Structure formats: C-alpha cells, structure tokens
Amino acid sequence: MSSDERESYGAETFAEGNWYHELLEDGLALSYRVEEVLYEGASKFQEVEVVRTVPFGSLLITDGLMQSSEHDEYVYHESLVHPALAAHACPKRVFIGGGGEGATLREVLRHPCVEECVMVDIDGDVVNMCRQHTPFYSAGAYDDKRAKLVIGDAKAGLESEADESFDVIIMDLSDPLDGGPCYQLYTTEFYGMAKRKLAKGGILITQSGCASVRDAHHVFSPIHHTLKQVFPKVYGYTMCVPSFTSEWGFNLAVTDESTDLSGENADATLKERNLDMRFYDSISHRRMFALPKPLRTLIDAEKRVMNIENPLFMCSTETHAGIFEEGAGDA
Template sequence: MIDKKIWHEKLHRHIGQYFLIDKMLYKEKNKYHDIKIFYNTVMGKIMTIDDIVQTTEKDEFIYHEMLTHVPIFSHGFIKDVLIIGGGDGGVLREICKHKNVNNITMVEIDMSIINLCKKYFPSHSNGAYDDSRLQLIIDDGLNFIKNTNKKFDLIISDCTDPVGSGKSLFFSDFYLNCQKNLKKNGIFVAQNGTSFFQKNEIISTYKNLTKYFHDTTFYQATIPTYYGGTMMFAWGSDNIELRLIDLKKLKSRIKKTKLIFNYYNPQIHISSFYLPQYIINTLDKS
C-alpha cells in the first residue's frame, strides 16, 4: 500500500515522479480542477492541478522569467500584453517589471486559483494583481480570444497541460484566433511540456502553429519540477528577425531596464532557441 504522505504525479502513464507531503495545506475538487497544495521540505509549497505539478516555490522563477522576458526583449517595444491562464501570478509579476508595458489583460478561467495563490504563494504575484495596468477577466481563454476585438503585441498562454479545461488551448482554433489578435510584429508564446516525454504535443503544436505563423519554433529551459527536465516553450511570429536578435542589441535592451534576474540573461536567451537534435529530427519529420 502506498504511503498516504507520498504524492505521485499522473501526467505520464508508465513513468513519473513523487513528492513527500510534509504538510497538506489545501485540497478541493471544483468544476474546473482537482487542486492540491502541500508543503515539501525541498521544493517548498507545491500546487498540483488534476494530479499534475503546476508550480513550486523553489524553482518557479525559471519558468516565469523565460516565458516572459524572452518574447519581451526579443520584440523590444511591447505595449499591450495578453496572458491566458497564469492564475498563480508569476508571469504577471514579471511583466509588471517592464515599465514600458501600457496594458495587461489577463484571462483566467478559475478565480479560485488566483485567490489560492494569493494566499499560499504570495511571492508569485508579489502584489502584481494591484497594478493599475491590469484588466483581470474571468473567462475561458478560447472563448475570450475568439470574441475580443483587442489587439496585442504579445500573447502568453500560461496554461495547464492539455487535459481537462486546458485542452482547448492546444487546438488549431486557439492558435488561429491568437494570430488574428496580434498586432504587426506580435509574438505568441506558450508552455509546451517537456521535450523528452511529450514529443506528440510538440509535433501537434508545431503543425498547428505553422498554419498561422511564418516563424514557428520552440525555445527551452531546464526546470527541475517538471518531470523530464527540459521544458519547451512554443514560439509563433510573422517576423523572424525578432527571434534572430543579435547578442549586442539584446544586451543593450536589457541594460536599459536595469532589471535583475535569477535565471534569465542574454546568453541564456540566445542559446534557448538552439534545440537538441532529436527535437529537430522530430520536427523535420512532422
């Protein structure tokens, strides 16, 4: 019999990871999600949704810095941002650091996620929900993007894995509507799972994004929490020059902001687009 104090992730059928629950802090199943929040000595507070790790106190900064700063510094002139998902507030926190951003629209399907993360993960948002530039909308991400008349310089899909309520944010219809609602030179990015164990998701995303964007690829970061190690981020834009920014220009843009990071830096930015050969081979065959 499995020790009740051990939590096992259920993302993969035949392989996975476990965490020792030192203290269960919250547990509830609502109409959208099965949510658990517990404390682990190594990773701090951990939130799981539908028995899949979403975020931890210990290494969240890697995920949120890479999902946010790579597109913002690649573009250089981001004014209007849309976040789809991201209820833990980490992406919002990082965007709010950029003073040149004028408007932030955030669409989250489940208000309880926001409230729970404010309570149990306050450093994730770090007061960002009080930023005057934020418009918070409680809605399904696909429904919003299909019906909005707003245009954005950057759309970030910070969604769960393609199960349950997050499944619709991996379909062709979602990517089509994101492309339609980007301004000229706009960028779309999204979390896309770990490369080694979720190749099928990478293939599916690549096929769908290439229908609507001239420049489609992935970039990566090593994040311990997500089983498989290397997290992939999808990238879509109609201007390939944004992704091919040179190191000198990138350093200049970052220096002007005077921002301090824990993971992201100019060299990490450039190198994150260099993919392992097995991923390149997979995409070439798709």
C-alpha cells in the first residue's frame, strides 16, 4: 500500500509492538497491541489486513473494521449457524451470503445431513488471503466436496437459484454501512426474494450488528422489524463476543410458525448428528434467545422498515476508519 493510500485510509506505518486503534464512534476507540502484521493489501472492494494481537490472536480487519478474531471466532460462528441448522429437521441445502473467512462454511459442513452448501462472496481476494494466512477459519472446508464457492454478488447469486431450493439461508455480511456494499441485503426487497428461495420449513438467519442495550437501536431492531414485514415469525437473539466488546445481534426468520426455536431439543439433535460444539448447546441457546427487557421493549416499539428507497445505515465507513499509531503506549 502506498503512503498516499495509507494517508487517505487514515493509517501510518508502525513498528512491531505498537498499537492498532479502531475508532468505534466519536469519543470511543478500541486498541490492540500488535505483535506482527501478517498481511496487508487492497482488493478491488476493500482494504484488508491480518494482524497478530496480544489479547485475541490473529485479527481479520477490512476497511479498518475488525471482522473476527482467532481466539473467539467460534462464539460468533456457532451462534450464527447452529440455532438455525439444529432447529431444521434435515437441512440438506444451505446458502451462505458473504462469509469470506470460511468459518461459517466450516460450521455448516459439520452437519452430516448437509448435501450442498453454496457460498457466494464478492471478494475472492479475501477468500484466498484467508485460506493462506488464516487457515484456522475454514479448517479445510473449501476442499469439502459439498462446498460450492462462487465469487460474486450474493444477491445475484441467490436470485439465480431456483425457488424453494434451500433449507437454510445464512447472511454473514458486513454491517449496513453508508458507502459499504451490503446495505441492499438488509431490505424488504432482498428478504422477499430470499423467502422465495426457501423450501417448506425453511429458515433465514442474518447477523444484525451490535445489540447491547446501548446500541441495539442502530440496526438490530430495524432488521428485526424489516424481517417481520416478510416472514410470519422472527426471533432476535444475542451473544457476547469478547473481541467485539459487545453483545452481538442475530435475527432468525422462519417460513413455518410451528418451527421449534425453544432449543429444548438442541442437545439431542447435536448428539444425533455426532456434533460436539465448543459453545453452542441447549443451555447456551436459551441464554441467547432470552433478550433483556430493554431489547424486548425496543423490538416491540420499532417502526422503521429498511428498503431500497429508504435504506438505514449503521454509520459512515469513515467513522470506523482504523489507524495505526507509532509508539502509542507502552509495550
């Protein structure tokens, strides 16, 4: 990356042992002490970095935003994938939108009943970079004969599939940022199309941004309310991901209101499929779906609907620009 590019990106070259600063909002930043830069470069769509940090191991960072960390990515990815797949009686065909690290694909393919998983990610450079520099994410999933990787637009990829052809759709996307590529995939128009692609009893799950009592109003509750305009039943749930420094939100939508999302049968289903999870089980499921009173109140009162004509952005991408600062603090 040239010095001019770094200046526009809001970063400075740094020496080993310095700090990475992620500006979360005006007046609030998160800092990690960096041990080593494993990769930095630019794809057609975004700046990409992998740095090894003291508290969280290797971090995948795109456009200054930390996407996941080596030490706790399993919390996020098991929370994203398994409530939906465990609730479905027999998920044979699964679609993933995004998920370039490969960890979502890894978790889906742990279910032996899955016969094919179609993953569509727009940035092939990120996929290839992660396979080379952070192979722990995919753990060989791309080599599984059931995996079908498509480099392209997730919306176009899903549109090209036959109606009623997927049992589960998982949207593992970046947040809907102003200037970012993903905001259209959080709209009624997209969710309506996705619903048509789901077979009888199908389930859609999407990551839904920060969901603490302080931040859930930004996108978590609007995504929930937007899904309710399309699906008969929507469940919001959260889990604390330490490297995200927040409760993280997910929204799960079902085509059949009778689908059991209590989690009571999760342990039996996992045992039947010979799955031993690090994080997800029936007790974790109940904790995830037991929203605190402020979030329940927020969801009940939410009126905003996200559509193409009136998109809702979490924030400007400039607000989240990461910076490197030489010699910031003691090692």
